[in-house]
Amino acid sequence: MKTFCILCREPIPEGRQRRGAVTCCPDHAKEYRRQRRAERSLRFCRLFGRPARKVKPVGPVLHAHSGILGELPGRNTHNAEERDWMEVSEGS
Numbered sequence: 001m002k003t004f005c006i007l008c009r010e011p012i013p014e015g016r017q018r019r020g021a022v023t024c025c026p027d028h029a030k031e032y033r034r035q036r037r038a039e040r041s042l043r044f045c046r047l048f049g050r051p052a053r054k055v056k057p058v059g060p061v062l063h064a065h066s067g068i069l070g071e072l073p074g075r076n077t078h079n080a081e082e083r084d085w086m087e088v089s090e091g092s
């Protein structure tokens with residue numbers, strides 16, 4: 001029976017086939033393991049075996065200093081959180 005590489009669909013060489021290989025060459029075996037590992041790491045942490053964290057989509061992040069460059073220095077129109085930050089950084 002002829003078997004084929006699960007990555008590139010090339011026929012698997014006789015010697016590898018006898019050992020039950022599912023890939024045609026060591027490179028594809030490595031790549032296949034990488035894919036399986038990446039897929040599994042979505043469900044379980046690779047290091048601790050705990051359920052994986054949900055990955056949040058990456059996008060623009062709002063933070064306290066957004067728009068600070070558009071303000072004139074000295075005109076304090078920011079909220080209290082930002083004023084605290086400014087006082088701390090100037091005092092040091």
Ligand SMILES: [Zn+2]
Pocket residue numbers: 005006007008009010023024025028
């Ligand atoms: Zn292959």
